[in-house]
Amino acid sequence: MYTNICDQLGIDVPIFAFSHCRDVVVEVSKAGGLGVLGAGWFTPDEFRVELDWIDAHIGDAPYGIDLVIPQKYEGMDETDPVKLEKRLWETIPAEHLEFARKLVADHKVPELPAEETERPALPGATYATALPLFLEGVGRPNCKLLANALGTPPADIVDLAHENHMLVGALCGKVKQAIAHRDAGLDFIIAVGGEGGGHCGEIGSVVLWPQVVDAVAPIPVLCGGGVGNGRQMLAAMAMGAAGVWTGTLWVTVEESAEPPAITESYLNCTSEGTVRTRSWTGKPGRVIRNAWSDAWDAKDNPEPMGAPQQFLVSNDAMRRTLMYAGAGDAQQVAMSPVGQVIGQINEVESCRSAIHRLMEEYIDALERVNSLMPE
Ligand SMILES: Cc1cc2nc3c(=O)[nH]c(=O)nc-3n(C[C@H](O)[C@H](O)[C@H](O)COP(=O)(O)O)c2cc1C
Numbered sequence: 001m002y003t004n005i006c007d008q009l010g011i012d013v014p015i016f017a018f019s020h021c022r023d024v025v026v027e028v029s030k031a032g033g034l035g036v037l038g039a040g041w042f043t044p045d046e047f048r049v050e051l052d053w054i055d056a057h058i059g060d061a062p063y064g065i066d067l068v069i070p071q072k073y074e075g076m077d078e079t080d081p082v083k084l085e086k087r088l089w090e091t092i093p094a095e096h097l098e099f100a101r102k103l104v105a106d107h108k109v110p111e112l113p114a115e116e117t118e119r120p121a122l123p124g125a126t127y128a129t130a131l132p133l134f135l136e137g138v139g140r141p142n143c144k145l146l147a148n149a150l151g152t153p154p155a156d157i158v159d160l161a162h163e164n165h166m167l168v169g170a171l172c173g174k175v176k177q178a179i180a181h182r183d184a185g186l187d188f189i190i191a192v193g194g195e196g197g198g199h200c201g202e203i204g205s206v207v208l209w210p211q212v213v214d215a216v217a218p219i220p221v222l223c224g225g226g227v228g229n230g231r232q233m234l235a236a237m238a239m240g241a242a243g244v245w246t247g248t249l250w251v252t253v254e255e256s257a258e259p260p261a262i263t264e265s266y267l268n269c270t271s272e273g274t275v276r277t278r279s280w281t282g283k284p285g286r287v288i289r290n291a292w293s294d295a296w297d298a299k300d301n302p303e304p305m306g307a308p309q310q311f312l313v314s315n316d317a318m319r320r321t322l323m324y325a326g327a328g329d330a331q332q333v334a335m336s337p338v339g340q341v342i343g344q345i346n347e348v349e350s351c352r353s354a355i356h357r358l359m360e361e362y363i364d365a366l367e368r369v370n371s372l373m374p375e
Pocket residue numbers: 018038039040066067068147148149171192195196197198199224225226227245246247248249251336337338339340341
């Protein structure tokens with residue numbers, strides 16, 4: 001199957017897989033799609049280790065990296081990660097931290113071991129913390145794509161990526177964001193509908209995709225938010241997509257490194273079991289609905305801070321519920337980003353079989369559509 005972006009990247013099928021797991025990135029790229037590793041939760045040292053591992057296992061296949069640099073945020077002028085984190089902590093009311101602490105304690109999640117509390121709490125979700133991550137990836141021969149969430153990536157990052165022959169794109173949930181990405185000289189746009197996992201806008205995929213395709217033509221658009229089978233992929237391609245951008249599809253795969261309790265919560269989640277909430281990062285993001293999201297979204301409780309401050313508020317909960325995923329009612333206060341398409345994903349499969357399945361279903365659906373035409 002061929003689209004221009006496949007040709008530019010040297011991939012066989014236009015299936016792009018966002019994941020925080022290096023094994024998923026490698027397996028998707030080796031199966032003919034393109035794996036994209038999310039940098040946001042790693043420190044630069046950890047990210048280097050992940051990328052070294054990918055380079056050692058991926059053979060000749062290309063892969064991508066993904067940053068999260070919001071367009072506008074508190075502390076944007078600060079480029080020193082340590083000073084930025086200190087400054088952000090000073091803006092957070094004690095009431096918010098106490099509310100978060102009590103929620104986690106009420107659900108019987110153990111405290112972090114002392115050595116773990118030394119780690120910076122601010123993830124790579126600011127320019128100051130994302131730039132060092134980007135610098136670990138850029139210049140690696142197989143690292144061919146950069147994506148950014150929550151805004152147009154800063155010009156210095158775009159320029160350096162281009163000098164290193166990477167294609168640069170960014171996610172959007174509205175036409176006006178797509179146009180801003182186009183005007184900044186990006187090579188492709190990722191249009192993600194409101195049903196998608198993680199940060200997303202309000203507009204549904206079927207409405208958003210063709211609007212973005214038309215607004216930025218001839219720039220290639222990868223369409224995401226709700227693609228988990230070949231019929232959904234065909235819908236995206238029929239609306240002018242150059243490929244599909246998927247995230248939820250990979251949270252339950254065999255190669256995923258999620259703790260078993262988290263995989264189980266994903267497999268049990270229905271399409272109506274997710275919610276778009278600001279309670280984890282400060283920006284609206286779709287996650288499994290649970291006691292944490294309900295508590296922060298309730299009218300009389302503290303309102304979540306903006307990004308990146310809410311990342312700091314939720315940091316302790318995120319880390320404890322990951323480290324002790326199966327303890328107490330940890331999943332009730334755990335952050336599990338996921339899209340509505342999770343409701344149709346009920347069993348574990350390998351990355352390679354997911355790619356093959358999508359392509360087979362795509363061909364069947366295409367034949368069905370063609371058969372509807374008169375001879
Ligand atoms: C577990 C998970 C984590 C995510 N984290 C990020 C992230 O760090 N950066 C990013 O650009 N997108 C992130 N996303 C969103 C994906 O890039 C993508 O837009 C979305 O998953 C597409 O919709 P789908 O979930 O319906 O496939 C995440 C999605 C999931 C499911």
